[in-house]
Amino acid sequence: MTTLPRAPEHALLTDLYQLTMLQAYFDGGMTETASFEFFVRKLPEKRNFLIAAGLEQVLDYLEALHFSAAELEWLAGCGRFHPRFIDSLATLRFTGDVDAMDEGTVFFADEPILRVTAPLPQAQLVESRIINLLQFQSLVASKAARCALAASGRLLVDFGLRRAHGAEAGLLSARASYLAGFSGTATVLAGMQWGVPLYGTMAHSFIQAHDDEVAAFEHFARSQPSANTMLIDTYDTDAAAHKLVALAERLRPDGITIQAVRIDSGDLGEQARRVRAILDAGGLNAVRVFVSGNLDEYAVRDLVAAGAPIDGFGVGTRMNTSADYPYLDCAYKLQEYAGQARRKRSEGKATWPGRKQVYRHRDADGRVTGDLLTTADDRAPGEALLRPVMRAGRQLAATPALTTVREHAATQLGALPAALRGLDPAPPYPVTVSDPLHALADAVDQRLQRNPSPDDRRSRP
Amino acid sequence: MTTLPRAPEHALLTDLYQLTMLQAYFDGGMTETASFEFFVRKLPEKRNFLIAAGLEQVLDYLEALHFSAAELEWLAGCGRFHPRFIDSLATLRFTGDVDAMDEGTVFFADEPILRVTAPLPQAQLVESRIINLLQFQSLVASKAARCALAASGRLLVDFGLRRAHGAEAGLLSARASYLAGFSGTATVLAGMQWGVPLYGTMAHSFIQAHDDEVAAFEHFARSQPSANTMLIDTYDTDAAAHKLVALAERLRPDGITIQAVRIDSGDLGEQARRVRAILDAGGLNAVRVFVSGNLDEYAVRDLVAAGAPIDGFGVGTRMNTSADYPYLDCAYKLQEYAGQARRKRSEGKATWPGRKQVYRHRDADGRVTGDLLTTADDRAPGEALLRPVMRAGRQLAATPALTTVREHAATQLGALPAALRGLDPAPPYPVTVSDPLHALADAVDQRLQRNPSPDDRRSRP
Structure with missing residues (x-):
């Protein structure tokens, strides 16, 4: 297939606060490893499930990430940043790891569909575009799947x-x-x-x-x-x-x-x-x-x-436009930094700390029966949905053909309980939080009480 | 200001039916002059006015319009088009005229904010991207103006x-x-x-x-x-x-x-x-x-x-996302072809035929009091809102600075009746249809009755 030259990705397609935070991280030498996870807090009204989409574009973006000469020149002239920091951006590349659900996988609230593990500045910088890519395609794929089921x-x-x-x-x-x-x-x-x-x-x-x-x-x-x-x-x-x-x-x-x-x-x-x-x-x-x-x-x-x-x-x-609900209540949250699990504890908005994994269970007929949300290090029965897709900034496998992704999505939809495939609201799909994840959350809470730790609320520019 | 190289515009960012129609126009030698107008049929709920935006991007798109070698190669290989037609696309450029409202101008239902006059194939091909650019920016500018008024x-x-x-x-x-x-x-x-x-x-x-x-x-x-x-x-x-x-x-x-x-x-x-x-x-x-x-x-x-x-x-x-109403009920309609005004007569969706102009009236204090929708050739009192901005494929003036557009929008909002500037639904702003436009519509209707002419419904791919 003939393909077009890709539209250039711009490193400056990001929120200003990412760059100001990066300069502070630079000044303070804060470059330890951070893990951020992308997840949806709450399914929109009239959605019984969501479909993960956008990973291909995220990985291409991360692999190509760099500041162009024009961008560096603009940063130097804008008066907000000092030369040593801008020099450091000239050589910035994404050297981290990504674990993710395959595109086309059905997912539910609180389940991470992508985890970035990288030096803090890298993992921070890419927040805006990662959310931008994952939320839109997952939003549309989820709405479109409903149309396809109806058709x-x-x-x-x-x-x-x-x-x-x-x-x-x-x-x-x-x-x-x-x-x-x-x-x-x-x-x-x-x-x-x-x-x-x-x-x-x-x-x-x-x-x-x-x-x-x-x-x-x-x-x-x-x-x-x-x-x-x-x-x-x-x-x-x-x-x-x-x-x-x-x-x-x-x-x-x-x-x-x-x-x-x-x-x-x-x-x-x-x-x-x-x-x-x-x-x-x-x-x-x-x-x-x-x-x-x-x-x-x-x-x-x-x-x-x-x-x-x-x-x-x-x-x-x-x-x-997903016209009845044109956005997802989603976030890309810092879950671990410098080896310590982090937890957001805002009222009504508590999140599960640390790097996580999702295991999906099926009955004898292959129909899915429920998910287990647990720590990344836990080993549980069922299919582990988050898989390594990038290591040290390089994709581990060739991008799957879109037809392959489409077949996977069809299989995923076919394995859902019938009520969830309907257009009317169904009882929520069971997502259980594991004992190890409960234990980790308790440990983080105890640490936070000893030394009140930041409440990692939804990040905003 | 340092600017980035623009993301390339692709001529194939269009609907397939534009190309299949273009091949038929090519086969039939149908290249007479057509005028299409972009307008909004009906204001969304909770919008008392709209703000025109996106013209800069439309003009840049038209001026740069061409099929790249990769696009032509793909078209040749896709099996839908014959070589002589594809050859004709290799030299296709936009050579037409554009008249438009300034960006930042307040507008209302049925008022064209942009008119393209060009050989039929050119004016047809650009429909998809013109709507894509004008509807989104006008949608967001209109929502944003409400936020600005509230702030x-x-x-x-x-x-x-x-x-x-x-x-x-x-x-x-x-x-x-x-x-x-x-x-x-x-x-x-x-x-x-x-x-x-x-x-x-x-x-x-x-x-x-x-x-x-x-x-x-x-x-x-x-x-x-x-x-x-x-x-x-x-x-x-x-x-x-x-x-x-x-x-x-x-x-x-x-x-x-x-x-x-x-x-x-x-x-x-x-x-x-x-x-x-x-x-x-x-x-x-x-x-x-x-x-x-x-x-x-x-x-x-x-x-x-x-x-x-x-x-x-x-x-x-x-x-x-203009979340409460994430799209505009808008269209880019053929209003004149080969010298004949056209009119859409669908039940409840009739449109005003021919090339049109909008005149805006003000009281002694500069406050706007109402608009007149009339034929492009009519001369009426008030300010003519559609101005020539492109002739023979070339922009007539340099792109205005965005700050200039912003000042114009502020002036426009300031001149609105107070009720329209509020967030609650106000009585509609008066838009009167002129006698000459009524007469033209009658003439078109009589022609359509003699020789039933197509009902120019909203175009869809």
Whole structure:
């Protein structure tokens, strides 16, 4: 696959406080090893599970991390930092370790999906971009998985580039929705970058630019003889379906077939039924019916439940922006520094200290039954979900193909209890905290009481 | 100002249907002039106005538009397009005209903020990215303006990079919020790229990495003697304020002053009152109090209304994602092709045909009183808001400084009726449709009835 040169990652895509703290760490020689973990504190409303996504971009970012000459020049001129510190940034690279859940893995509140272990300044600097990458793709993958579960195997295409929050959001949401179960995307660059399958139809403006609707259909079919979806709701949907039946007959001798129709307005289920009947009566049983327009997982579920003869859905804005809940309550927390486990003790916001591991348990049928949250050094039954993916700043394995990630996500979703796969709120999936982790928390609390230690609240710039 | 090399714009950052339509236009020789306009159909709930933003990025995109060798190679290999069409893309540049409202201008439903007039294929191809750029920045600027109005002149800093939807969203929301009235951002790259003023504090992890809270404060103050904000809610907020009073005295002989404190948890108004009293009693009247944590325009308004002694706010996720309404109901519609005005007539979605202009009226005090939506050729009293900004693919003037845009936005907000500047829903601002535009719509309707013309519904991929 041809790939584009990657958009450059900028070390200055970070919060100012990371740099001011780094200068203080530099001044104080505070470079001992720190472990930070990324986790979600609380699942958003209407989410029974989350899907881990964004690791590929995080690892690429860490591996490439450096300050460019232009960035160093700007830092030198901004008046906030001293020359020795800026000199130290010129040679800064990420030399640490990363352990993470595979992309596509289902996860729940309090479970770390990524741990960075590195000299404190390195692990601190990368906080902003790591959260930025993991929270967005996990947010979208989780919303998209709900759409995919609702679509029950029907074609499901990401249409959301235009209302995504910028270029990267458009691209990464195409990626995240595909890995979570979408069939593909309309965003061409995502096809080129990751091989995400591409789907496209036509716009009303195409019909409008022709004097006659049939002429527009024929023009498009001759230009795209093997991949054409005709937008049929521009004038009168039923009439357009009849026109297509006649046109198909006329195109047949030339070996051109009409592939699909799209309906983008009105009562989609009712219109799909009428169009299906017209197409079938005209012998166009193979022509698929595709619908779009303000769809989300609930609209898809309702259309499927009503038995509407719909073969595919275009889902855009509401998926790409996770419109009902456009962010995750997530954090990247210091859990250990200089060999000591750390714990946040804010009221209602206590976190589990130290480097952690998640073990997932299954029944005889392979269905997951619950997770154990424990210390990283503990050995427990079940599958350990956090695996080493980077050591000393280098990725341990080649990036898995996105199709592999997508298969993993499908397997993960398939192994969930049925209630969790539904769109309605289900009883929470059981996540148990291990005895060793309880013991570690008690030990940290006792240390904090002896020598009141900082309350590691959610970091903010 | 040092600037970074711009992230490359990719012509393939578009929807697949744009390319399939372009191939059909190519095959049919359909290259006459088209005018498309970008507008918002309906203001989101809880928005009394919108702020135009994103024009700078749109113009840069259009001026640089081209297919790279890698993109052309990928297109040739993807099997959807024929060689003569791909050859034509190799030389495709944007050679059209753009008329637009200045960035920072207040606008309302149905008012075009940008018009592209170009050969049909060019004007069609750029739809996806133009919407992507204009909708996001206008969305964020509009939300940010509400925060700025609520903050009534207090310091207001964008903290949202980490939960913005990707890198570009983080950067562009720093830009959009600054132009709409924020004081600055924590996102360093936005400072480097556009000169947005930078603000930063410290994270709880900084305190946590030290054995003692006072040692952490002192360490930070000595490293940042002239720009330090101390995070004081890590252990006990009141105790930390008292410690700072003692520390300030110790630092004074060295010429180091503590600039500000930040409170990130609890009842922000109540804590600010207590901290203010402690600081004042200790002679630290000049130390400012800054708060953060799940803030939006309502929380800011309530803290200001309660008279809390707060000098500044850090506002993140809810502003950067426009969390209560994370998208605009917007469109980029074909309004004229080959010299004929076009009109969309969908039920409940009719649009005004042809190329349009917006005139804004003011009373003797300069306060705006209403807008007139009319045809582009009409000459009416008031200020014409759409101005020529690009001709034959070239920008007509240098990009205005972001500070100039910000001043314009402030003037625009200041000229709004008071009710519209409030956070609560106000009676809609009057936008009148002119007689000439009514006449044009009637003429188009009559033409459509004679020869039923396409219903130019919202374009979708």
